[in-house]
Amino acid sequence: MSHRDSPLIVALDYPSLDAALCMADLLDPRRCRVKVGKELFTRSGPSVIEALHGRGFEVFLDLKFHDIPNTVAGAVQAAAEQGVWMVNVHASGGRRMMEAARERLDRNRLSTQLIAVTVLTSMEREDLAEVGVGLEPLEQVEKLATLAQACGLSGVVCSSQEAEAVRRACGEGFLKVTPGIRPENSASDDQRRILTPSGALAAGSTHLVIGRPITQAEDPMAALAGIERSLVTRPPGH
Numbered sequence: 650m651s652h653r654d655s656p657l658i659v660a661l662d663y664p665s666l667d668a669a670l671c672m673a674d675l676l677d678p679r680r681c682r683v684k685v686g687k688e689l690f691t692r693s694g695p696s697v698i699e700a701l702h703g704r705g706f707e708v709f710l711d712l713k714f715h716d717i718p719n720t721v722a723g724a725v726q727a728a729a730e731q732g733v734w735m736v737n738v739h740a741s742g743g744r745r746m747m748e749a750a751r752e753r754l755d756r757n758r759l760s761t762q763l764i765a766v767t768v769l770t771s772m773e774r775e776d777l778a779e780v781g782v783g784l785e786p787l788e789q790v791e792k793l794a795t796l797a798q799a800c801g802l803s804g805v806v807c808s809s810q811e812a813e814a815v816r817r818a819c820g821e822g823f824l825k826v827t828p829g830i831r832p833e834n835s836a837s838d839d840q841r842r843i844l845t846p847s848g849a850l851a852a853g854s855t856h857l858v859i860g861r862p863i864t865q866a867e868d869p870m871a872a873l874a875g876i877e878r879s880l881v882t883r884p885p886g887h
């Protein structure tokens with residue numbers, strides 16, 4: 650299996666370039682992609698992207714941009730010009746922001762996948778209510794996914810619990826990138842809306858973002874292999 654077929658994206662949530670690369674060196678770039686998030690990128694800057702590309706990884710740059718349209722379009726262009734495979738914005742930034750980002754990539758013939766975060770997997774109904782959204786997470790995810798698709802984005806970040814609804818609303822080809830993945834018997838940590846890796850794929854996730862269950866395992870590549878096996882031999886009913 651090459652990374653082009655693998656649904657697995659390992660979140661490299663580390664406070665330094667060295668720590669992230671130590672983990673990357675334990676992983677096989679033919680069997681997963683990697684995600685660089687806010688902490689690592691803020692500390693290391695673009696050098697981490699270069700180092701991961703040099704090791705053969707495709708990179709999801711997860712900076713969840715959310716600002717006025719012109720600012721987000723510029724940031725998305727800067728990310729794409731570093732050659733990353735995927736970049737994301739917050740769908741709650743709205744239509745004008747997402748369209749500006751899409752248009753900027755198209756105008757510059759940049760093929761980076763542009764996706765939108767819907768409702769963070771750490772949030773439940775009460776958390777949404779507190780920020781003025783009086784909908785269930787599922788309804789809000791559907792609403793934002795439909796908007797992101799109308800703005801020409803390639804997919805969304807959502808929890809795997811909503812992947813099926815997004816598939817119904819936006820179709821098979823629309824990417825459903827789902828964090829909040831927890832293998833059987835592992836700690837949920839700060840995640841709230843979770844599923845197992847096989848449950849997530851069965852629900853329609855196209856890509857699974859997995860951090861701590863792999864990066865904090867004693868043998869990360871063995872943990873990744875265990876997840877791969879669970880995807881091949883799905884439990885009955887999935």
Ligand SMILES: O=C(O)c1cc(=O)[nH]c(=O)n1[C@@H]1O[C@H](COP(=O)(O)O)[C@@H](O)[C@H]1O
Binds near residue numbers: 662711713737769840
């Ligand atoms: O955009 C993301 O990747 C993201 C969105 C979301 O709603 N929830 C979420 O957990 N993430 C990211 O996915 C990763 C999940 O890591 P673990 O909880 O360690 O598996 C982290 O890097 C989060 O920043």
